Amino acid sequence: MDIEQGNKEFLDKLEKDEALRNRRDELVKGQHPETLVITCSDSRVIPELIFNSSLGDLFVIRTAGNVINEGELATVEYAIEHLKVKHIIVLGHTHCGAVRAAINNEKGQYLDPILKRIRRNIGDVPNELIATTMNAIAEKDYLKEKFPQYEGTIEYKIYDIENSVVF
Ligand SMILES: [Zn+2]
Numbered sequence: 001m002d003i004e005q006g007n008k009e010f011l012d013k014l015e016k017d018e019a020l021r022n023r024r025d026e027l028v029k030g031q032h033p034e035t036l037v038i039t040c041s042d043s044r045v046i047p048e049l050i051f052n053s054s055l056g057d058l059f060v061i062r063t064a065g066n067v068i069n070e071g072e073l074a075t076v077e078y079a080i081e082h083l084k085v086k087h088i089i090v091l092g093h094t095h096c097g098a099v100r101a102a103i104n105n106e107k108g109q110y111l112d113p114i115l116k117r118i119r120r121n122i123g124d125v126p127n128e129l130i131a132t133t134m135n136a137i138a139e140k141d142y143l144k145e146k147f148p149q150y151e152g153t154i155e156y157k158i159y160d161i162e163n164s165v166v167f
Helices: 003-016 018-027 070-081 097-103 112-122 128-146
Strands: 035-039 058-062 087-093 153-159
Touching: 003 018, 035 070, 058 070, 070 087, 070 128, 087 128, 097 112, 097 128, 112 128, 128 153
Parallel strands: 035 058, 035 087, 087 153
Antiparallel strands: none
């Protein structure tokens, strides 16, 4: 993946797509995304692609294992208080390397806050899909606990990287 080439292709696309260009220009005044997606950094899980959305549609937080630590919580607060998002989705996914690392008790120099949090969310469950689901549910519940006054919806979903279905 060549970053410069990729941007050049995007600019070419904008050149041809008037609606997209207009949308970009309109968004310069401000963003009003309705949905906050908290998902994994995994390169196979691209919210804008799998939810078929575009510029300005989604406010996105991505961390390995879609966990919500301090910085992520601050970003959620921003999305709720300032952007007034109406929906929050914690999106886990199948074959998640971070969940697998937590199950396997792996260590890293800086990984600890993430793996610790996943382990707290999944306990000793060895099954990856069950653990992934528990992890997403725990983060969804954590948000409900942290933002009890929030009036929008907070839910969790799982994305299957084998068939692209969100369930
Ligand atoms: Zn992942």
